[in-house]
């Protein structure tokens with residue numbers, strides 16, 4: 001086809017053909033559905049920054065379209081109206097094969113008034129029967145000619161009702177389309193919808209990666225790329241294995257050459273020098289408003305520039321509905337910073353200093369501190385810490401404080417009581433006790449000479465408070481008791497916060513010494529005092545302690561109420577982001593797990609992780625343990641393996657309080673046992689330490705782990721001796737929850753040792769205690785053996801009605817509970833397949849496109865919780881073969897992802913499992 005106008009040229013067929021799409025694409029089912037449900041909208045506007053998949057979505061969607069498609073890929077030269085008209089009409093002609101006078105004129109370059117052109121065209125077309133059509137204007141952001149905008153506005157306004165226009169653009173085109181919005185004739189798709197969600201990304205990787213990655217790897221990656229398709233595509237093209245995937249994800253977060261080049265060519269090269277300068281300067285900000293941007297850059301018209309950036313789709317993400325606060329997409333911000341370092345390295349420090357001033361002036365000390373650090377202006381860092389450090393501490397900004405303090409020289413910290421205390425509290429929170437001692441020692445060498453005696457006495461009192469907490473955490477409750485008492489004696493009444501902290505340490509000491517009632521009373525007092533002083537951290541902390549004490553006493557319902565109170569307090573006082581909330585959510589997840597409310601337990605554990613987004617991942621460890629416990633109880637082996645892999649990585653890398661260590665190890669042991677990994681249990685037992693004096697729940701837990709390992713390794717007598725000893729102490733210190741767990745373990749050990757009567761007695765007592773505790777989870781840990789033991793108990797010992805009811809319920813739950821090694825129990829053969837297919841609820845689809853025997857085997861293994869690699873091992877085939885089976889399975893079952901496949905498998909296979917049992 002040739003354009004014959006003034007400046008003749010050949011019409012490139014590729015500009016008026018639907019572009020070919022990449023082979024590895026994720027089908028965006030929900031967006032396709034949205035497009036289908038809006039087929040009568042006059043205009044579909046797909047607008048998002050570069051690379052969000054606008055063209056891919058549109059071309060893939062139209063590949064299925066029954067209506068003809070007129071496609072026009074725009075470029076900058078198309079701003080010339082006669083050329084625009086020629087291409088547009090050529091694309092229309094190709095789609096609807098019409099031959100009109102208007103078209104012929106346009107091709108001769110005789111039309112440059114688009115309104116006239118469309119009027120003539122519609123008038124000529126109206127003589128014929130107008131057939132349906134979709135017209136696509138791809139990359140409309142390249143159009144800046146007002147005449148063309150007017151023409152397209154006219155086209156939209158007078159569009160035949162059978163036609164639809166799809167415009168893809170990086171910016172919002174100036175087409176006056178707000179009235180279409182009001183009339184419901186516009187469908188808008190934006191970056192928020194185009195970005196891959198977590199499940200989209202999981203599905204995409206499941207489809208195209210030739211190896212398996214964990215869900216944590218996916219969510220970590222998404223934090224950096226926020227669902228931007230080219231980055232995800234890059235992962236499938238460049239990563240060869242799981243390790244390569246992690247390395248590449250890290251490289252992406254730092255700035256990957258491919259992405260940097262793409263953004264330089266596609267985005268930065270297209271903006272004016274003023275806009276570029278503004279982008280580069282503001283890139284150092286994590287977030288900003290017009291005022292901050294203006295003070296930093298010196299551009300008084302920052303607001304207009306921001307609006308321009310937003311309109312042009314330059315990866316600017318509004319942070320509030322009023323569009324006052326913004327941030328850049330992390331990959332874009334990263335790219336801009338790279339560019340800044342490349343082009344203006346000498347300006348970076350002074351920019352950070354300016355940013356520090358801008359934030360300080362605007363009353364945001366936290367951001368000011370971050371930039372003071374980046375500017376390396378240590379005097380300002382110290383000043384800001386002196387002024388605002390404690391309020392950052394109260395707000396839970398621990399990472400920020402830690403990083404800022406790390407910048408300061410030792411003697412600067414040691415010369416300030418305030419900075420020393422801050423550093424000491426933070427170090428104790430990280431279990432760095434030697435560091436606490438060092439900090440205090442350095443300050444003791446300087447401060448007494450600088451301060452008056454009365455001032456020094458107060459500082460000494462404060463030092464004793466943190467030392468008490470350290471002693472507490474180091475498991476020296478007596479010493480903690482003494483130090484807290486010393487602090488209280490030294491601190492004047494008006495040092496409220498320090499005194500409250502000392503009282504709290506005293507309460508904890510009592511708790512660990514087994515004085516539960518006293519500890520509970522003291523914690524209630526501390527809570528009241530902290531409430532009066534609005535010391536939110538301490539209020540939440542004492543509520544956590546009260547909840548723990550209640551759990552130890554066996555009052556799980558009461559603990560649950562206290563957790564409710566803490567959550568309510570945090571919401572009312574807007575402190576739900578404090579890291580202490582992790583403790584509350586985790587404690588709640590533990591109670592819910594014990595009550596076998598697994599969905600709610602999982603939710604709480606995830607909330608725990610969410611409350612730590614600002615903190616080091618280290619602190620999420622217990623929540624991952626809880627998630628693993630839930631997965632274990634649900635028989636989801638691959639999920640459980642994933643979570644425990646994270647737990648083990650953290651355990652290897654970090655140092656934890658023995659309470660945390662013991663909890664994690666309890667779950668690891670159960671998992672190793674359930675997955676027949678006796679060697680790991682043996683290795684664990686070889687390196688673990690004996691414990692003495694189990695006066696509290698964590699020492700009890702630690703010792704019970706040793707007993708459990710003995711049971712799993714068939715050393716029943718050793719286990720029984722240890723458990724009996726533990727039980728005596730649990731009774732002495734009224735640790736009811738531990739008594740309940742010890743009874744269950746004792747029942748287990750005696751049963752395996754074939755001491756039936758002893759075993760049943762313990763099981764009976766465990767049931768009786770469960771009337772207070774509401775325990776279910778700890779019983780179900782025994783697996784299917786529980787059913788046999790409970791049946792024997794019901795038969796051989798008269799049970800009181802409540803215990804009887806609980807026993808029956810436990811039998812029912814235990815029967816339903818899928819075990820991790822269930823895959824061994826059902827081997828799929830023709831008879832089993834017949835059984836499955838003869839069930840009434842089998843989807844029609846399965847009858848018309850039946851699964852092969854191999855596909856049924858794979859589905860069965862997916863159902864039992866195995867990951868792809870494990871399935872490949874089990875069936876002794878290549879990993880890629882399994883992927884092919886899974887893809888075919890999904891198609892035949894009409895499911896989009898593993899979760900849906902699992903749900904359908906459950907519906908189909910669970911009845912067969914029950915039948916076989």
Ligand SMILES: Nc1ncnc2c1ncn2[C@@H]1O[C@H](COP(=O)(O)OP(=O)(O)OP(=O)(O)O)[C@@H](O)[C@H]1O
Pocket residue numbers: 022024025026027028048049050051052053054055056057139168169170229230233266
């Ligand atoms: N659904 C998808 N599945 C997999 N990859 C995708 C998908 N959508 C987009 N991509 C990846 O992102 C890249 C950019 O996609 P596309 O060209 O459709 O984006 P765009 O928003 O139209 O970009 P531009 O603003 O430059 O026109 C593609 O080459 C592909 O690698």
